[in-house]
Structures are given as C-alpha cells and as structure tokens.
Amino acid sequence: MLIDLTDVFTSAGKDRRESLIYEPDFFSYMGNTYRIQEKSPVAFSFSNTGNGRALIKGSLNLTMEIPCDRCLQTVKVPLEIAFEQEVFSPDADEQSEDQDEQSFMQGYELDVEAFVNNEILIHMPVKVLCRPDCRGICEKCGHNLNEGECGCDTFVPDPRMAAIKDIFNADKEV
Numbered sequence: 487m488l489i490d491l492t493d494v495f496t497s498a499g500k501d502r503r504e505s506l507i508y509e510p511d512f513f514s515y516m517g518n519t520y521r522i523q524e525k526s527p528v529a530f531s532f533s534n535t536g537n538g539r540a541l542i543k544g545s546l547n548l549t550m551e552i553p554c555d556r557c558l559q560t561v562k563v564p565l566e567i568a569f570e571q572e573v574f575s576p577d578a579d580e581q582s583e584d585q586d587e588q589s590f591m592q593g594y595e596l597d598v599e600a601f602v603n604n605e606i607l608i609h610m611p612v613k614v615l616c617r618p619d620c621r622g623i624c625e626k627c628g629h630n631l632n633e634g635e636c637g638c639d640t641f642v643p644d645p646r647m648a649a650i651k652d653i654f655n656a657d658k659e660v
C-alpha cells in the first residue's frame with residue numbers, strides 16, 4: 487500500500503494521522519518464515535518537519551509464532567513496536583545521509599508494507615525460549631526433554647577428566 491505524503495512534505499505545520507492495516511500474515515527473517523497470529527492496525531502520524539521533510543511516528547502490536555531456540559515448540563511472541571523516522575522527499579533541501587535507509591520511500595509516497603517490514607526486522611527478538619529453563623530436545627532421539635526423560639545415555643565426559651586420561655595413557659606407552 488502506497489501513501490501519498492505530498493501534502494505533509496509541502497505544507498509547514500501539517501500533521502496527519504492515519505490508522506492503516508499491515509496486510510501480511512507471514513514474516514520472513516533470516517531464511518525462516520513466521521506466522522503473524524494477531525496484529526493491531528498501525529497507528530501512523532505524519533508531521534511536516536521542514537521543506538520536503540516529514541517525521542513518521544507510530545506503533546503496532548503483533549503476536550508472532552516463533553519456534554523455541556532449544557526445543558522448537560511454537561512460542562507466541564508479542565512484539566510491541568514503536569517507531570519514529572524522518573523521511574525526505576526527492577526535492578528536499580537536505581537528504582538522508584544513507585539513501586538505502588529510505589528504500590520504503592517511492593518519490594513522495596510511503597510504501598507502508600516495506601516500512602513496517604523494516605520496523606519488525608529491527609524489533610525481532612535475538613533469542614526465543616518457550617520458558618527460561620527450557621531443557622531442549624535430546625540430541626540422540628529428538629525427544630522434547632520438557633516432557634520428561636527419554637532414557638538415552640546422554641552422559642558427556644568431563645573434558646578435564648578426558649585430559650587426565652590422555653596423560654595416563656601416554657605414560658603407559660613409555
């Protein structure tokens with residue numbers, strides 16, 4: 487969806503508010519696709535901040551389904567996104583230092599979906615756990631260890647003990 491911001495760019499003191507719908511039901515991030523379960527409308531405000539300049543402010547709440555980092559069970563992750571970003575029209579006196587950051591601007595129009603995608607990207611959690619003490623899955627059989635033991639022998643030798651053993655064996659060979 488493209489929103490024409492010409493009036494905001496060209497009239498001093500202009501302040502426009504709009505509630506818009508972010509359409510996608512899925513979000514792709516680092517090669518994975520996550521389902522967006524719930525989302526609020528995006529509350530936008532567009533304010534003139536000078537000739538050819540506009541400040542985009544707003545917020546959006548959504549719930550995304552992301553697998554737990556350890557056990558891969560789906561976790562409903564609420565994201566509360568608030569944003570504030572100044573944008574420039576093609577004939578602004580001053581341009582953004584990095585034009586790549588303005589990829590959601592098409593001339594005088596804002597690509598709402600591209601803009602919101604960018605904001606969601608910034609707010610994606612680094613790590614998602616179904617619970618802080620998630621025990622993950624068994625490396626041998628894939629059993630979810632939160633549901634109890636699987637009975638596999640998952641004994642990991644203490645690396646310090648292994649080192650002592652090596653010394654012991656080396657002595658023997660002499």
Ligand SMILES: [Zn+2]
Nearest residue numbers: 554557616620
């Ligand atoms: Zn988990």
Ligand SMILES: [Zn+2]
Nearest residue numbers: 624627636638
């Ligand atoms: Zn197992």
